[in-house]
Amino acid sequence: MNTEISRKQRLKFFFINVAAFVGIFLLLGFITLQLLQSSAYRQTDLSLSQMADNEHLIEMEITRYQQGNPFLAQMPNDQRMDKGPDGNNRFNTQIILWSKDGKILNKDVLGGRFTELENLALDKKNLDSIEALNLKSTSDSAQKLSFRSYTIKADQEDGIAYIQFLANTNQIADSMKTVETTLVLCMVVFWLISIGISFYISKMNMQPIMNSWRKQQEFVENASHELRTPLAIIQNSLQQLFTRPEHTILEESEPIAQALNETRRMNSLTEDLLTLARSDSNQLLLQKEVVEPKAFIQQLAQPFQEIAEMNDKQFILENFADQEMQIDEKRIHQVLVILLDNALKYTEAKEKIVLQSEISNDSWLIEVKNNGPSINDEDKRHIFERFYREDRSRSKETGGYGLGLAIAKQIITQHKGKLSVRDWEPRGVVFQIRLPMK
Incomplete structure (x- = not known):
């Protein structure tokens, strides 16, 4: 991939990730603060609501105002004014009695606390609801006093029109700031x-993008290289025909046959490339149908048995699978042809090939074994890669392009199965297909 394009794409991913983290952190911070604020003031708001519902507490405050006695604390059950109905401390709580025209009536009863409330104004718009108030301190203009307020309407007794309950929340506000x-x-x-x-x-x-790009480049380069050889042979054969126009077809049968052979090889290669391309783009659709494994394997193995017998090779069929399977018969046939064809190519005379089919652990297990040359561990790791050939010179002699096993792997993978390779002791190779019953 072009270095500049790669750098731009990486920067794009980087900024997207940074923006995503910023969004997540901001959202998390907002939610956390909202929950903290809600929980921090919940008890204070509840306490104010309970005070507004406590008629005896209100009557006591009105009595204190009427008698002008801030020390009056005669409450039943020895309940003092510094305790609320819920038992919470009321030291930071004040009750304000308002006249109709917005004047504080119980200034004398409030005593020194009134100095903090000189800038307090009556708000008639938010009755019977909790609201937050911020006042400037008269002693220190830079200091702000924070309150939670709850105001209710009174019965106009002794000019009292409204009753306001205030709770100082400076400690909570400072904690929230921290x-x-x-x-x-x-x-x-x-x-x-x-x-x-x-x-x-x-x-x-x-990384996966770059790996995919490299594989694509390798695929194109390998495909071009493999196509170049048959095209060159065809071109050379045709040019020879033009140099001898007086010859008959019989006299030029050899170059014609060679050109036809390379044409067939090139057609096979392009079909394989098309299969891989369709698989990569998820266009290789499977047409599954119910198949009898035993009959399917028996029919598929017959021509290979005949070929093996003609070449003095042993072909052993162990066909035990007797449960119906739902597969793409054409594609599985293609896979087994690839494996059996390879087994025949790499097995010498007098050696044996085994095709085994059985049902094992809810899977259809198919194994193609041959006691030809073994495959080393390094080649096993790459053997299912495209255009990979264990022995390039030998593969060319046998007409291989290194695509068969890659195609087989993809077909089995699309069937949700597994294709693997292992050694067959003491000498040989086993290709195993495992297809799930379900």
Whole structure:
């Protein structure tokens, strides 16, 4: 792949990953802060609502105002004013009595606390609901006082039109600021870490693309190389015919036969290339049908038995599979032809080939064995790759292009099966096909 294109694609992956991490961190931070704020003020809001519903507490505050006695604390069951109905501490809670025109009536009862509330104004729009208030401190203009407020309408007794319940939340607000700062710092640190992770992920994402590109290049180069040879032979044969126009067809039968032979080889190669291309693009559709394995194997093996007998080779058929299978008969036939053809090519006279078929562990197990030359471990790792040939000179002599096993592997994979190779002791090779019954 072009280096510039590769670099641009990698940068694209990098920025996409960075943007994704930013989005995730922002969303996570927003949700976390919302949950923290909701839980931090939940108890305070509940306490204010309970105070507004406590008629005895309200009556006591009105009595304190009427008598002008801020120390009045006569409550039943020895319940003091610094305790709420739920037992929570009310030290930071004030009850404000408002007149109709928005004046605080219980200034004297509030005492020193009133200095913090001089800038407080009555809000008649948000009655019977919790709201957040921020006031500037009269003693320190830079300091802000935070409150949660709940206001209800009164019965106009002694000019009291509204009753407001306030809870100071400066401690909670300070804690929330600390949490927010910590959260933001953590998000920034982890975002910086994510940049490094994004760079690594973008590099990893490019690897399969580059591998695929390299395989495509190799495929095109190999296909071009394999096609070049038969085309050159055909061209040479035809040119020879033009140099001897007076000769008869019989006299030129040898170059004509050679050209026809190479044409057939090239046609076979193009068919194999087309099969691989369709498989890569998921266009190689399987046409499955119910097949009797025993009859299928028996019919397929017969011509190979005859060929083996003609070449003084032993062909042993162990055909035991007797359960119906749903397969693409044409494609599985193609796979077995590839394996049996290879077995015949690489088996010498007097040696044997075994085709075994049986049902094992809910699978149709097919093995093609021959006691010809073994395959070393390095070649086993690459033997199913396209255009790979264990012995290139020998493969050319036998007419192979190194595509048969690659095609067989893809067909078996599409059947959700497995094709593998192993040694056959003491000498030889076993190709095993395992197709699931379901």
